[in-house]
Amino acid sequence: MIKLKRNFLLLLAVASLVISVVPIAGALYETKTDDEGVYTLSNLPPGTYAITAIAFAPKWVPGDVKAMREINVTLREEEHLNNKNIMVEMNKKLNTILIDPGEGTGAISGKVLFDNPYLKMVIPVPSKLCETKVVITRYECERR
Numbered sequence: 001m002i003k004l005k006r007n008f009l010l011l012l013a014v015a016s017l018v019i020s021v022v023p024i025a026g027a028l029y030e031t032k033t034d035d036e037g038v039y040t041l042s043n044l045p046p047g048t049y050a051i052t053a054i055a056f057a058p059k060w061v062p063g064d065v066k067a068m069r070e071i072n073v074t075l076r077e078e079e080h081l082n083n084k085n086i087m088v089e090m091n092k093k094l095n096t097i098l099i100d101p102g103e104g105t106g107a108i109s110g111k112v113l114f115d116n117p118y119l120k121m122v123i124p125v126p127s128k129l130c131e132t133k134v135v136i137t138r139y140e141c142e143r144r
Helices: 002-015
Strands: 030-032 038-044 047-056 066-075 086-090 106-116 121-124 132-141
Touching: 030 038, 038 047, 038 132, 047 086, 047 106, 066 106
Parallel strands: 086 106
Antiparallel strands: 030 132, 038 106, 047 066, 047 132, 066 086, 106 121
């Protein structure tokens, strides 16, 4: 019952999205959220990353509906950063140039979240009901 209610609230949140046109190139490095809205970017080298979350509305919602947001994260050698949550916003237009930072031993993870003003609550955005990508859009290697 709780899961059904949560899924219904998520569908309402996605349906409340407005249209935003943002060009997205083919990603060299991307992942999707799981059923709880959690993403993990792994095997990363040290450096500073710009990470963009993009939530696409389900196909039954008319138009090209997206919500997105970018965060900056600095990762040290073999570091595993958790709770790097990304709150997606509507009408956020970003120039996404998706890159591949190369192989490493670090990881960055967190949740993709949406603050629904109609429901007055923050909810996770899982890929189960709504295609949600998390991509690396900028990378600066750590200087030694």
